[in-house]
Amino acid sequence: MQLTDAQRLDWLRLIRTEGVGPRTFRRLVNRFGGAAAALDALPDLAGRQGRRITPPTRSEAEAEIAALARLDGRLIATGEADYPRLLAQVDAAPPLLALRGAGILNRPAVALVGSRNASTAGLAFTERLARGLGEAGLTVVSGLARGIDARAHRASLPTGTIAVMAGGQDRIYPASHAALVEAILREGGAVLAEMPMGWEPRGRDFPRRNRIISGLSYGTVVVEAARRSGSLITARYALEQNREVFAVPGSPLDPRAEGTNDLIRQGATLVSEVAHVVEVLGPIIERGPDAEAAPARGRPDLAEQPDFWDEIELDATGADCDPIPLWPDRETAGRPVCEDEPPQPADDRARIVALLGPSPVGTDELARSAGVGARTVQSVLLELELDGRIERHGSGTVSLVSR
Known part of the structure; x- marks a missing residue:
């Protein structure tokens, strides 16, 4: 399959519509036979549940594609040869x-x-x-x-x-x-x-x-x-x-x-x-990637991990889940704060301590990971040793003492 330029625009407008995630996208396309028809039907379907859903305009979708092209990027779709x-x-x-x-x-x-x-x-x-x-x-x-x-x-x-x-x-x-x-x-x-x-x-x-x-x-x-x-x-x-x-x-x-x-x-x-x-x-x-998957053998049980998908349920009765806005210009309360990255150590000593653990490591590797010179590492290690926080091992390796 290879999408035409018009089809790619329709796909982009549909997947960028609030509350339309990958699963809802597929249900809509399968139900109406294509993204263009799904875009036409979506306002009426959502209206039955008291929602007002407006897909991004063609000009908004074209602007995203143009911005991506300026970075030498492009959009690939499921079913196309380049898609994994x-x-x-x-x-x-x-x-x-x-x-x-x-x-x-x-x-x-x-x-x-x-x-x-x-x-x-x-x-x-x-x-x-x-x-x-x-x-x-x-x-x-x-x-x-x-x-x-x-x-x-x-x-x-x-x-x-x-x-x-x-x-x-x-x-x-x-x-x-x-x-x-x-x-x-x-x-x-x-x-x-x-x-x-x-x-x-x-x-x-x-x-x-x-x-x-x-x-x-x-x-x-x-x-x-x-x-x-x-x-x-x-x-x-x-x-x-x-x-x-x-x-x-x-x-x-x-x-x-x-x-x-x-x-x-x-x-x-x-x-x-x-x-x-x-x-x-x-x-x-x-x-190969198309072979039937082998039966699962001993696998960890991570069922307690939360699910992270909220999509509109177009066929549901009663309240559906909250939509996830996917078009940046349509955010109503500014940029949410990203909570994924921990604060980074502010000084050399803190970085070196953060890189240490119970497993012995060489001072050269420690210096490379911390992005500091060997003299700085040795100075910090001497302070930590005097404080009883590290243990020295053979071959110039050190480890952090657990407290």
Whole structure:
């Protein structure tokens, strides 16, 4: 299937209509035989429930497409050749995706996600894992966040990486990762966004992004995650999509490992080297994206994780759920505050302490992760040692003493 320009405009107007998410979009298109007919019928259907729904105008949709084109981006639709076949199998797959970059979306991929306040040990292992997975022929998918995500993207630049954004293509979050986005594009990777141009990401947009990350991938590897980490939501979506879930074990003394250790206890595949991922995914990839999914084996139970989809129920009686405005200019109360990113340490000492954990790490790696010189690291470590907060090990490694 290849949409005409007119059809693409209709698809964009329909999916940008308030309260129309991926599932409602498909129901409308299937019911009326196309997006144009659904747009004509939508005001009457919504009016029966006492709602007033007005789709974006053609000029608004054309403006979004033009703005995306100025960034060398374009919209791809489910069913088109460039749309990721694996993602298209997901129940709530976006009907349209804004794409910038090369056509690597249908290469075998694995998601690599984890803590934003990552430890130095977690960052170092992420780098090793991402490089190894890339060398094994897998594209690394992640969410462009600080910590594990950013390290996964950087380590897999030479072999191919896909970044999935929570906001619009022109709203990189965090803004400090603009250079990373340019590097991904320059090295032949891809950047995807579901939300409109101009959309500032909100807290609830990150779980939506996460189901795209897992949907693009044959499996999801969680490196570090606290018990209520957003990375566990990615794992939950992977389970719902019948994809593999992997977890890297960590010290039971480190809160950043509580979520991953729980995943392993509940049945996720333990990962301590690249081969542990490749051995599991190899046979699945050989069957191809269109093969019938294998029956779920021992899988973690993440049913308590909340659902993040509110869509209008056009056939429902009584009150329906609250709509989610998807057109930035139609926001009535200004930009919501994004709650996904934790505050960043303000000084060198705080950054170094945040990167330490119960697992021993080398001072060189600590300096690289903190973005400071070796002399600064040694000075901070001396202060921490005098305060009884670190323990020194062989080969110049140190660890944080649990209190």
